[in-house]
Amino acid sequence: MKSGETVYVPSATATEETGFVSIFDGKSLEGWKGDSTYWRVESGNIVGEITPETILQSNSFLVWQGGEPADFELKLEVNISKDGNSGINYRSEVFPGVPNALRGYQADIDGKNSYTGQNYEERKRTTLAYIGQKTTIEPQSPAGELGDNIEGNAWKGLRVTEELGDPDSLRRLMKSEDWNALHLVVKGNVMKHYVNGVLISEVVDEDTVNRRMKGLLGIQVHVGPPMQVKFRNIRLKEL
Template sequence: MKNVFASSTICCSAIFALVLAGGTLSPVAIAEDGATATADAGSVVELFDGKGLSGWAGRDDLWSVEDGQIVGRTTDEDPIGGNTFLVYEAEKFDNFELTAEFKIESGNSGIQYRSRVVDPAEFVVSGYQADIDHGNKFAGILYEEKARGILALRGEKVTIGADGKKAKESFGDAVKLGQGIHPGQWNDFRVVADENHLQHFINGTLTSEVIDQQSDKAAKSGIIALQLHKGPAMTVRFKNLKIRKL
């Protein structure tokens, strides 16, 4: 296992918060040790500056920065034995709107949110996942890594009761929704997590929705992470990762 290559301290460059009411920018206070003070609702956090992986941790043989992008790559010559993640350690988030651009060239990936690290040595996490795959079967679904599995397929709105039972509604055809997702090209992913209401959008279109009322299972806060899936060689790219706190 490679060493963690990223510092868990947020880069000391100033992060600006968007004040919605006035449409102006105001700086978020920076503590003496370089950590960002808790930001008000509406503030925007840039998870990746396009230059380095400050605040992130993962296997340095699998993750890199290329052309202003976070790149995760595995090979057939040196396959991984299990799913592994690039973990944003600098801050945890509860209610937010996350936006990112992704391009998957092969394999399976995803954006973890409200997640937790379950194996620090192997960079393994558990929690909600905005799914991405090159085969375009699962892209846009809500999957819970190392927990309850698929919570909502593409085109589904699912209400999970306190007892864990699911009430499902269909709002779109999975195949037709998939036609708006373009493997091998850049796509926009937007995740909205507002209390127990979770929504996934790809290229501006709602792909899945969950209302999670199972209080003993539903995560209220947690980390962000990016996935490399075990299996055949794969490459996934991310850029413009931002979070607006709700």
């Protein structure tokens, strides 16, 4: 810890929510697995950092080792630098051939809040819902190829069923280079992403060929310029 730094201590309110269990002890990466080049614990936070000396060739994840949640709620707080790009992966699987890589659903996070809260499927169907969208993902034929159904970094089977709010207005609820609260509610084939208590995106996944109903949970540092992202107060409630 650097001189003068304040160590974050979760409040009683944060730690006593019914059914939620802390999955980060605030002191170590016990129960998590990733590349220590990019991940550490500092001042009560999990810190993911890319420096000029450690530029990434592919996205790298710190993966929780406590199981493969199916239906769950996840709550945490995140603080990301202006040029940062990160995310929370869930119902994911190890992506073969790439170190510390996951494939699956992601609650996107970025320092400019261009994408924070959207649903992006890492290394698979790409964007499933942008900020301010409730979508249904249409079924895909088993014979279809993933690449044939992706256009402009979004899934062609994405059908917007409801506007949750003006995207720019929703972005103004997110604090830049400060702590924001994320809350994921994942049940059955419905995935809801909240930021600071506001529903930012919702996906109803009817694509039985490509969807996953359980899987790994992890946090990401993304290829790109030097950046830092911090996570704290990570609590999981399995439903």
